[in-house]
Amino acid sequence: MATKKSSAGSGGILKFILGFVFALVVLFVGTFIYFKFGNPPVATADKPFPFEAQIVKVPLNARIDREMEKPPYGISEDVYETGAMAYKLQCSACHGVPGESVPFAKSMYPNAPQLWKKHARGNVVGVSDDEPGETYWKIKNGLRLTGMPSFEHVLTTDQMWDVALLLKNADQQLPDPVMAMLKGK
Numbered sequence: 001m002a003t004k005k006s007s008a009g010s011g012g013i014l015k016f017i018l019g020f021v022f023a024l025v026v027l028f029v030g031t032f033i034y035f036k037f038g039n040p041p042v043a044t045a046d047k048p049f050p051f052e053a054q055i056v057k058v059p060l061n062a063r064i065d066r067e068m069e070k071p072p073y074g075i076s077e078d079v080y081e082t083g084a085m086a087y088k089l090q091c092s093a094c095h096g097v098p099g100e101s102v103p104f105a106k107s108m109y110p111n112a113p114q115l116w117k118k119h120a121r122g123n124v125v126g127v128s129d130d131e132p133g134e135t136y137w138k139i140k141n142g143l144r145l146t147g148m149p150s151f152e153h154v155l156t157t158d159q160m161w162d163v164a165l166l167l168k169n170a171d172q173q174l175p176d177p178v179m180a181m182l183k184g185k
Helices: 002-037 052-067 077-090 103-107 132-141 157-168 176-183
Strands: none
Touching: 052 132, 077 157, 077 176, 132 157
16 A cells, blocks of 8 residues: 555656646746737836836846945046046936936936936935946946946046046036036036
8 A cells, every 4th residue: 555655646746847847838938929929118118027127136236246346546626527528428418417417318218317416315416325336337337228338448447437436426516627528618
């Protein structure tokens, strides 16, 4: 009788494994059919998948934390001016300038943050609450699944740091020549 119980038990395990494999195949085929013939959110105006933003942030933040560098130098008016020139040429079309937001930035998914605008809550302006190394990493590497490109082959390392240090201080009063450069005057 012991033999009958053990063979019945192994049959149950086999059914479980076959059921599990069948469920995986159905899931894979269903996902393929949805992506091939359905209407997945691929346009910037589409609503995101549930929890999409939260899922992407976990590996992004982990990688930035692992690879973030410290600024190689401090702030000065020269750093601000060089950063303002690079920002105006490469960044302002999406991220705006002091006092001017970019209207189409709200149509992007995710929205392009307006880096000179005060947050709804608190006194934070743009990414001034982020470490310069985090902003530098984003400028250098870009962000997948957003409109943020990598500037590693567009700007020099010093220019990327200058922009990062400028943005770190976006909540501070910047020198008049820097503000004039940013506003294109």
